[in-house]
């Protein structure tokens with residue numbers, strides 16, 4: 311295959327770190343590199359922030375659980391920028407390795423030089439190195455660039471038992487790479503293979519192996535105990551040439567251990583890149599992998615015996631999948647209370663809530679724009695009692711404090727209320743968070759920050775909310791198409807326009823209508839709710855029959 315001519319590569323020196331953000335504690339501050347145009351006039355220096363960098367030299371795992379893919383996710387989770395030089399493509403999944411396609415050494419060299427001559431790396435981490443030639447190429451390139459540390463995971467056999475690198479690499483590994491390795495991280499079978507088949511099956515043999523392998527050149531040897539059979543203690547042993555250090559952790563019962571070795575080595579590399587000393591780096595990496603295995607233990611991805619980890623569990627999305635009590639179907643008839651309307655008809659909020667649920671409302675929002683906090687709380691508590699009797703979810707509009715105080719099922723936030731991410735951090739994964747969105751950008755952000763549903767409108771002009779911009783059915787459609795979150799239409803929804811909003815073709819995210827005066831400014835709330843349910847049934851049935 312012809313390759314494009316590329317500019318000649320040369321090593322570059324990296325300028326010393328400068329600028330006020332260096333010690334910032336803002337999350338992701340290390341990723342902020344301000345462009346000169348944003349931060350300074352063209353004749354002043356741009357502010358530069360040092361980003362810790364790891365280069366991973368490893369194989370690709372098409373199944374996303376190990377190799378390059380695990381390395382990049384681990385680094386991302388630990389706040390480190392990760393570049394890659396791919397040594398081989400594997401066709402791999404949770405069942406095993408179906409094929410290996412090694413990358414020619416010349417092209418590996420090109421990748422290494424591209425990355426190191428421009429971006430550079432604090433730490434190089436290696437995984438699958440499929441041939442002696444590939445190891446020799448790597449070592450000759452490493453000679454050309456300043457690297458602070460080299461982490462070597464001597465990948466030979468995948469957890470599935472498939473061979474990823476044969477005994478043919480052992481000579482090059484021992485002669486070229488191990489003498490320049492800062493830490494070598496074999497699992498027990500790999501330790502045995504490095505020692506020509508010596509038995510490494512228990513704690514005592516792990517310690518002996520560490521001493522012997524240390525003689526092959528690496529500054530530190532970490533023998534991983536993931537394969538210790540019959541042990542509940544997953545102990546890893548670090549040997550620095552004079553002392554042994556043990557890192558203990560209890561075994562997590564799970565099928566999801568594919569990629570744990572790659573992730574541990576990458577986590578060590580990431581911690582070293584951030585400036586840790588070796589023992590601290592190993593400790594932090596072990597903690598990260600342990601927590602990640604724990605928090606991934608119930609995932610079902612793929613049908614094989616070796617499932618992957620959820621490296622980015624701190625983002626929380628997958629965990630909430632199994633935990634949230636929210637069901638999108640509950641948006642069908644969303645009743646939003648209005649105390650002035652209810653007063654006019656001589657009923658309390660909780661009485662109105664009882665009636666609307668009996669008529670068929672599928673979720674209730676308590677909305678109070680004027681009430682004092684104490685009164686709002688009392689109303690919310692009384693309404694919640696009713697909603698719980700009927701098993702209908704109840705959320706509080708705007709006021710996270712009231713939602714917390716009465717232990718409501720959740721909160722509905724506007725764009726000027728607390729950000730969804732903060733509300734999620736306060737309420738935890740189990741509570742419902744809805745958010746009002748008028749634009750695709752707002753919808754996308756709601757999804758990213760962890761909302762459960764979107765209320766979108768005003769679809770039609772309304773008196774219940776002052777200065778509320780109308781977005782129309784077209785604006786509603788755009789919001790629906792901008793995130794995977796379920797959407798409830800709100801604003802001026804009356805019995806005569808439900809059909810227009812809900813009938814086919816309807817965006818698949820649109821799950822129901824939110825109604826205020828159509829329910830509560832009526833003499834009989836239950837009758838009004840029944841009426842809406844009948845219109846909804848008709849609109850949905852019609853669209854159903856048209857779609858098929």
Ligand SMILES: Nc1ncnc2c1ncn2[C@@H]1O[C@H](COP(=O)(O)OP(=O)(O)O)[C@@H](O)[C@H]1O
Pocket residue numbers: 469496497498534535536537544545546559560561562563564567569570571572574596599600603
């Ligand atoms: N079931 C488990 N529970 C907890 N920790 C584990 C488990 N399996 C592996 N580990 C840890 O994951 C890391 C990777 O170890 P290991 O599985 O031996 O490597 P590899 O994936 O290279 O075979 C080690 O820190 C080990 O102690």
Ligand SMILES: Cc1ncc(COP(=O)(O)O)c(N)n1
Pocket residue numbers: 368369370371376377378400402437438465467468469474567568569570571572573
């Ligand atoms: C491309 C590639 N590299 C490495 C591994 C080892 O995985 P583990 O981390 O489970 O030892 C793998 N299965 N595939």
Ligand SMILES: [Mg+2]
Pocket residue numbers: 463465497571572
């Ligand atoms: Mg491994």
